[in-house]
Amino acid sequence: MNLFFTGGLGLLLLIGLPVAFTLSLLAVAGMYFFNGGTFAFMQIPIISYKSLDDFSLTALPMYVLMSQVLVVSGVGRDLYEMASRWFRHFPGGLAIATLFCCTVFSAISGSSVATAVTVGAVALPEMVRRGYNKRHVLGLLAAGGTLGILIPPSIPMIIYGSVTGESVGKLFIAGIIPGAIMTIAFMVFSAYQTRHIKDKPATWSERMEASRKAIWGLLLPLIIIGGIYSGIFTPTEAAAVGVVLSFLIAIFVYKNVNMTTLREILISTVKTNAMILFIIIGAMLLGYILTILQIPQGIVNFATSQDISPWIIFIMINIVLLILGMFLETVSILVITLPILYPIIMALGFDPIWFAIIMVINMELALISPPVGLNLFVLKGLNKENTISEIVKGVIPYAVIMLVFMVILSFFPEIATVLLHKDIK
Amino acid sequence: NNEKTDDKAVADSGDGYEATTIRLAYNLPQDHHISIGIEDFAKKVTEKSDGKVKVQVFPAGQLLSDKDMNQSILTGGVEMGVNSSTLWASTVPAMGIFDVPYVFNDYAAVGEAVNGEFGDKLRGAMEEKGAKVLMFADYGYVQFANNKRQLKSPADFKGLKIRSIGDLPSELIQAYGASPVFMGGGEVYMALQRDTVDGATSGTTAMLQRKYDEVTKYLTINNYAYLEFLLAVNKDYWDGLPAKTQDLLTEVAAETEAWIREQAEKEDSESAKALEEKGMDVYVVPEDELDVWKDAAAPVRDVFVKNAGDLGQELLDMVDKK
Amino acid sequence: MKKVYNFLDLLIRWGAYIAGILILITTVMTFYEVVSRSFFHKPTSWATELSIYAIIGSCFLGSAYAVRTYSHITVDLLINNVNDRIKTLLAYLTNSLGLVFSIIFTLYSYLHVIKTFNLHVTSASLLRIPMYIPESLLVIGGVLLCIAFILQIIDGGIHKGGEHL
Numbered sequence: 021m022n023l024f025f026t027g028g029l030g031l032l033l034l035i036g037l038p039v040a041f042t043l044s045l046l047a048v049a050g051m052y053f054f055n056g057g058t059f060a061f062m063q064i065p066i067i068s069y070k071s072l073d074d075f076s077l078t079a080l081p082m083y084v085l086m087s088q089v090l091v092v093s094g095v096g097r098d099l100y101e102m103a104s105r106w107f108r109h110f111p112g113g114l115a116i117a118t119l120f121c122c123t124v125f126s127a128i129s130g131s132s133v134a135t136a137v138t139v140g141a142v143a144l145p146e147m148v149r150r151g152y153n154k155r156h157v158l159g160l161l162a163a164g165g166t167l168g169i170l171i172p173p174s175i176p177m178i179i180y181g182s183v184t185g186e187s188v189g190k191l192f193i194a195g196i197i198p199g200a201i202m203t204i205a206f207m208v209f210s211a212y213q214t215r216h217i218k219d220k221p222a223t224w225s226e227r228m229e230a231s232r233k234a235i236w237g238l239l240l241p242l243i244i245i246g247g248i249y250s251g252i253f254t255p256t257e258a259a260a261v262g263v264v265l266s267f268l269i270a271i272f273v274y275k276n277v278n279m280t281t282l283r284e285i286l287i288s289t290v291k292t293n294a295m296i297l298f299i300i301i302g303a304m305l306l307g308y309i310l311t312i313l314q315i316p317q318g319i320v321n322f323a324t325s326q327d328i329s330p331w332i333i334f335i336m337i338n339i340v341l342l343i344l345g346m347f348l349e350t351v352s353i354l355v356i357t358l359p360i361l362y363p364i365i366m367a368l369g370f371d372p373i374w375f376a377i378i379m380v381i382n383m384e385l386a387l388i389s390p391p392v393g394l395n396l397f398v399l400k401g402l403n404k405e406n407t408i409s410e411i412v413k414g415v416i417p418y419a420v421i422m423l424v425f426m427v428i429l430s431f432f433p434e435i436a437t438v439l440l441h442k443d444i445k
Numbered sequence: 446n447n448e449k450t451d452d453k454a455v456a457d458s459g460d461g462y463e464a465t466t467i468r469l470a471y472n473l474p475q476d477h478h479i480s481i482g483i484e485d486f487a488k489k490v491t492e493k494s495d496g497k498v499k500v501q502v503f504p505a506g507q508l509l510s511d512k513d514m515n516q517s518i519l520t521g522g523v524e525m526g527v528n529s530s531t532l533w534a535s536t537v538p539a540m541g542i543f544d545v546p547y548v549f550n551d552y553a554a555v556g557e558a559v560n561g562e563f564g565d566k567l568r569g570a571m572e573e574k575g576a577k578v579l580m581f582a583d584y585g586y587v588q589f590a591n592n593k594r595q596l597k598s599p600a601d602f603k604g605l606k607i608r609s610i611g612d613l614p615s616e617l618i619q620a621y622g623a624s625p626v627f628m629g630g631g632e633v634y635m636a637l638q639r640d641t642v643d644g645a646t647s648g649t650t651a652m653l654q655r656k657y658d659e660v661t662k663y664l665t666i667n668n669y670a671y672l673e674f675l676l677a678v679n680k681d682y683w684d685g686l687p688a689k690t691q692d693l694l695t696e697v698a699a700e701t702e703a704w705i706r707e708q709a710e711k712e713d714s715e716s717a718k719a720l721e722e723k724g725m726d727v728y729v730v731p732e733d734e735l736d737v738w739k740d741a742a743a744p745v746r747d748v749f750v751k752n753a754g755d756l757g758q759e760l761l762d763m764v765d766k767k
Numbered sequence: 768m769k770k771v772y773n774f775l776d777l778l779i780r781w782g783a784y785i786a787g788i789l790i791l792i793t794t795v796m797t798f799y800e801v802v803s804r805s806f807f808h809k810p811t812s813w814a815t816e817l818s819i820y821a822i823i824g825s826c827f828l829g830s831a832y833a834v835r836t837y838s839h840i841t842v843d844l845l846i847n848n849v850n851d852r853i854k855t856l857l858a859y860l861t862n863s864l865g866l867v868f869s870i871i872f873t874l875y876s877y878l879h880v881i882k883t884f885n886l887h888v889t890s891a892s893l894l895r896i897p898m899y900i901p902e903s904l905l906v907i908g909g910v911l912l913c914i915a916f917i918l919q920i921i922d923g924g925i926h927k928g929g930e931h932l
């Protein structure tokens with residue numbers, strides 16, 4: 021039976037059936053063969069509906085929509101110009117400026133693509149023009165983009181919360197310090213790597229002018245995070261506030277949203293949204309049939325009954341996640357593995373919020389690991405001349421930084437959880 | 446491989462029980478007193494039937510959440526499941542009776558009612574839709590917790606934003622002059638902490654477990670509703686069971702039901718005490734003031750009768766007589 | 768015949784437009800809830816619930832369009848490394864498998880909606896929405912999915928892979 025599901029999964033994915041339908045069809049086949057034939061099919065609509073019947077999931081399409089609006093408007097360009105004028109005279113100054121933009125963008129959008137696309141589109145040509153090694157720049161952008169899902173808000177964290185029932189708010193807060201540490205580590209490394217390049221400093225009036233223009237891009241994350249912290253809105257509702265603000269900025273400041281661009285924005289949001297939500301449905305259907313056949317319980321029992329250290333199991337889990345991360349994208353990995361991993365983590369006595377952060381860093385690695393790495397494709401898509409192998413070579417040092425940080429975080433879970441224990445009220 | 450062992454068991458069902466596997470799902474945390482009772486029920490049934498009637502338990506929302514539980518029971522996706530009367534009320538409106546404010550004043554009264562004519566009416570209404578009620582598992586009374594002020598009378602609710610679930614509790618919050626707020630369960634703790642909402646309503650056991658004491662100041666014990674969970678069986682599946690198995694299940698369920706009821710009373714008082722020890726300001730509404738609270742809640746009764754029709758009115762009359 | 772094809776294709780595109788509008792409406796409702804609750808102390812009783820229905824709608828009404836535009840993530844390890852003949856074969860195969868799922872999904876969603884209708888199930892909220900209404904979105908989405916896979920099969924041609932997101 022285990023062979024049926026793992027073999028079926030591999031086969032259907034390989035012949036090119038989309039992930040969502042692979043999961044769904046496998047679940048249907050499992051129901052038919054192992055759970056009473058067509059009688060079990062009555063569960064299909066019940067589970068499908070239930071999968072999406074969750075208010076925190078409504079944040080997902082709204083964050084997708086917001087990042088589309090931001091990509092279309094000129095927010096990214098102005099932010100970069102500002103950062104460049106403030107940082108360019110430092111050794112590796114533009115690398116720092118780029119990461120600064122990645123961070124700001126990450127703090128608005130829940131998505132790595134939005135971050136990599138928006139910042140990449142302005143930073144890549146500019147940095148190469150100023151003499152930065154293209155491989156270094158590509159690696160920096162691919163890695164910087166992944167911050168989008170670690171620094172809150174984060175779509176994978178919303179999904180983690182939705183699948184496991186953990187508070188999305190807590191997950192967001194737990195991502196703050198790891199996100200900051202990772203950003204600083206990336207900045208230090210990239211500045212060191214490109215230390216021989218320095219520009220002449222911008223004048224103060226140039227800096228102020230650029231800052232004035234970029235004010236909207238800077239205000240947006242402040243309003244979103246400030247609003248969540250002060251309790252004016254929940255993390256779920258923050259998405260709606262973000263969409264409204266980014267529309268207002270695009271319409272009144274940048275004046276580049278009209279009916280035609282609006283239609284394009286909506287259509288591409290719909291495609292991404294339907295794709296992600298249908299994967300969730302597929303994974304829930306598969307999760308249902310696997311659970312009723314007691315397969316995850318078997319794995320959990322096996323894992324917890326073995327006389328091996330919880331840390332060994334933890335390391336094995338991470339190895340599996342890294343391997344999956346090479347071939348699948350983040351949403352699929354999360355929804356496929358969480359129903360199995362979450363009970364194991366709980367049974368072993370680990371902190372589920374801390375584990376979420378470990379998992380998100382794993383997902384960051386998945387975004388930049390070949391052959392299927394979203395950020396690699398995004399940067400490849402920016403310019404025909406970029407090659408995947410060039411990007412991969414550039415990103416390797418950052419992957420090492422992520423792995424090292426994951427080890428540190430395993431030894432010091434407080435890095436993620438310390439903010440939760442403080443009464444920030 | 447389940448089927449194989451089942452076939453074999455049928456062949457040598459020595460002591461008269463026909464072999465069957467009953468899948469039972471529930472959605473409460475595993476250490477909740479209802480969960481402990483249900484797990485014990487499953488174990489006893491299996492033991493007493495010499496392993497012939499296997500009850501395979503899917504705990505803590507592992508298989509089904511409260512949202513898809515009822516439909517899965519009605520379509521036979523699982524044979525048995527535990528879900529709240531509040532959620533059953535969306536299919537069987539009369540089940541809303543447990544959410545009607547102040548219908549039950551003490552634990553013993555509930556036991557008497559659900560095991561008498563009152564319970565029969567509800568069982569009948571459930572069977573019409575396709576579910577057989579095997580057990581009324583008591584969750585206990587629900588209360589209000591908030592951050593603004595102690596609620597010494599219904600008038601103190603005015604202007605508060607209270608997180609609510611279900612329709613009748615929301616009607617009550619409105620009747621008292623507060624506004625119900627709807628949000629996902631995972632967000633409530635933070636919403637209370639950051640004043641997104643002023644308060645929430647829940648049993649004290651759940652408040653303790655979700656650490657409400659860390660984020661809310663005032664606890665008001667007014668016992669406004671008595672939350673009931675139902676262990677329900679798919680009707681067709683039940684009808685297909687041999688009488689002997691039905692008797693066994695009924696008998697063990699009755700034992701468990703009594704045990705859970707005792708626990709509910711104990712847990713309610715212990716958890717309220719624990720919340721007070723952890724620093725919450727606890728106010729117990731004196732019995733002679735309850736009439737004021739009850740009168741202010743009158744609109745909720747009307748809504749219930751409007752939803753549940755004649756059966757609803759009959760049930761109300763029955764509990765009022767007591 | 769061509770007319771029918773175009774009409775069905777248009778139907779799927781309209782599904783996507785409605786899905787997009789539903790996402791916009793969700794944004795407006797949620798934003799209204801924030802403003803109304805935080806600044807006027809008047810939380811709504813409908814924003815949360817209707818948002819959930821809208822998002823469910825956005826998924827099911829938009830999914831067919833995602834099939835037509837190759838937006839569903841696909842692992843194209845194999846597809847990228849075989850010749851066009853095999854690619855064409857794989858396209859027929861995967862679209863047929865997709866169609867099989869969609870037919871089962873649509874049929875059982877329909878049966879489920881009928882059952883919900885007969886049982887008079889409502890939402891457990893102040894709105895008491897008859898649940899067969901939001902559940903019907905599954906049937907409509909299912910029909911659109913069936914159409915999308917049929918059109919894909921009619922189109923034939925080589926497997927174009929899909930999104931990687």
Ligand code: NA
Nearest residue numbers: 126168171173
């Ligand atoms: Na982010």
Ligand code: NA
Nearest residue numbers: 345386389392
């Ligand atoms: Na990857």
